[in-house]
Amino acid sequence: MEHETTELSREYRGALADAKLTPLWEHLSNALPHGLPAGLTSANLWRYQDVRPLLLQAGEQVPVEKAERRVLVLSDPGRGQAAMQATGGIYAGIQLILPGETAPTHRHSPSAARVVIEGKGGFTVVNGQRCDMEPGDVILTPSGQWHDHGHDGVGPFTWLDVLDLPVFTAVESSYAEPGRASCNQEDGQATMQSRFRSNGLAVAHSLQRTNPYPMLRFPWKTTRAALIELADNVAQGESVELSYVNPETGESCLPILGFTAIMLPAGQDLTPARRSPGAVFHVVEGSGESSVDGKTFAWSAGDTFTASTFAQLSHRADTAKGPAFLLRIDDAPLHKKLGFFQERKSA
Ligand code: GTQ
Numbered sequence: 001m002e003h004e005t006t007e008l009s010r011e012y013r014g015a016l017a018d019a020k021l022t023p024l025w026e027h028l029s030n031a032l033p034h035g036l037p038a039g040l041t042s043a044n045l046w047r048y049q050d051v052r053p054l055l056l057q058a059g060e061q062v063p064v065e066k067a068e069r070r071v072l073v074l075s076d077p078g079r080g081q082a083a084m085q086a087t088g089g090i091y092a093g094i095q096l097i098l099p100g101e102t103a104p105t106h107r108h109s110p111s112a113a114r115v116v117i118e119g120k121g122g123f124t125v126v127n128g129q130r131c132d133m134e135p136g137d138v139i140l141t142p143s144g145q146w147h148d149h150g151h152d153g154v155g156p157f158t159w160l161d162v163l164d165l166p167v168f169t170a171v172e173s174s175y176a177e178p179g180r181a182s183c184n185q186e187d188g189q190a191t192m193q194s195r196f197r198s199n200g201l202a203v204a205h206s207l208q209r210t211n212p213y214p215m216l217r218f219p220w221k222t223t224r225a226a227l228i229e230l231a232d233n234v235a236q237g238e239s240v241e242l243s244y245v246n247p248e249t250g251e252s253c254l255p256i257l258g259f260t261a262i263m264l265p266a267g268q269d270l271t272p273a274r275r276s277p278g279a280v281f282h283v284v285e286g287s288g289e290s291s292v293d294g295k296t297f298a299w300s301a302g303d304t305f306t307a308s309t310f311a312q313l314s315h316r317a318d319t320a321k322g323p324a325f326l327l328r329i330d331d332a333p334l335h336k337k338l339g340f341f342q343e344r345k346s347a
Contacts, residue, residue: 039308041087042078043292048302055096064101071095087278089331091165103149105179110168111254112141115160121153136220136284142213164256196247227263252333260328267319273343274310279330286324288317
């Protein structure tokens with residue numbers, strides 16, 4: 001939007017346009033709004049029960065070989081239907097694979113992660129390492145790593161994809177390469193899970209290696225048990241949250257996107273600080289309600305909702321139905337790398 005804050009002659013405006021120059025003083029407050037960033041993101045809830053039938057129709061109409069990835073993108077209503085992003089920094093979509101199908105091998109510059117929603121028998125192969133997928137699992141496909149998806153079971157298999165694609169698009173660095181064949185499958189997960197089974201212990205020689213992604217699959221079973229144990233050991237009212245990290249360094253598990261599992265004990269309100277990163281929340285288990293900048297979202301398992309930068313949030317699990325479990329996916333690691341990450345007290 002243009003603010004003509006100054007009287008400029010037509011001739012001068014024309015000369016600036018011809019010279020490909022723009023007067024900053026007419027755009028300064030748009031480029032650098034006062035006090036808080038002007039988020040475009042319009043918080044929204046996508047209910048899985050609404051998305052699922054549409055995704056199953058795509059399963060009938062669109063062969064996976066043609067689609068490459070059969071995904072319905074969660075398009076931020078603040079950016080319009082063609083928005084290939086859910087928030088400023090995060091792409092999110094829901095992917096379907098049917099029994100016997102293979103989503104072919106490719107790799108791309110953005111990093112991706114999957115959060116499994118529904119089904120049995122699905123798997124992802126990342127650089128030759130097979131990762132079985134069970135509901136609630138978080139599976140990483142970091143930047144530049146070959147990956148394909150398959151399904152050995154019965155019935156539809158679905159997951160939430162999140163990618164740092166909008167960041168790559170913004171810096172004109174988003175691209176993909178098709179793979180020549182399906183990845184060789186090795187026993188990746190047995191190695192991965194056994195290496196990091198014991199908290200506070202790492203396989204000694206692995207610390208000399210430089211693999212920035214030693215762990216690709218974070219099984220929900222393990223995360224859930226850890227949250228429940230943590231809930232018994234935090235002070236009343238303290239949040240029950242676990243971050244997904246590189247177990248060898250303690251850094252976030254991907255460079256741009258951050259993943260946090262949150263347990264909401266039944267009936268307790270959680271009102272977190274307002275944080276600079278926008279976020280995508282995904283409901284792994286349970287039902288409840290969140291308020292995001294004054295909008296109320298009633299959610300249950302499989303649903304996904306968004307929050308803009310510095311959103312005012314509160315979450316609550318349904319008292320009658322026990323605890324709920326959410327995953328928060330945000331771009332906090334990027335905000336920290338930019339030297340900017342901020343938290344402000346909620347109002
Ligand atoms: O599964 O590799 O939702 O490449 C978007 C781009 C999923 C994938 C998406 C992708 C993928």
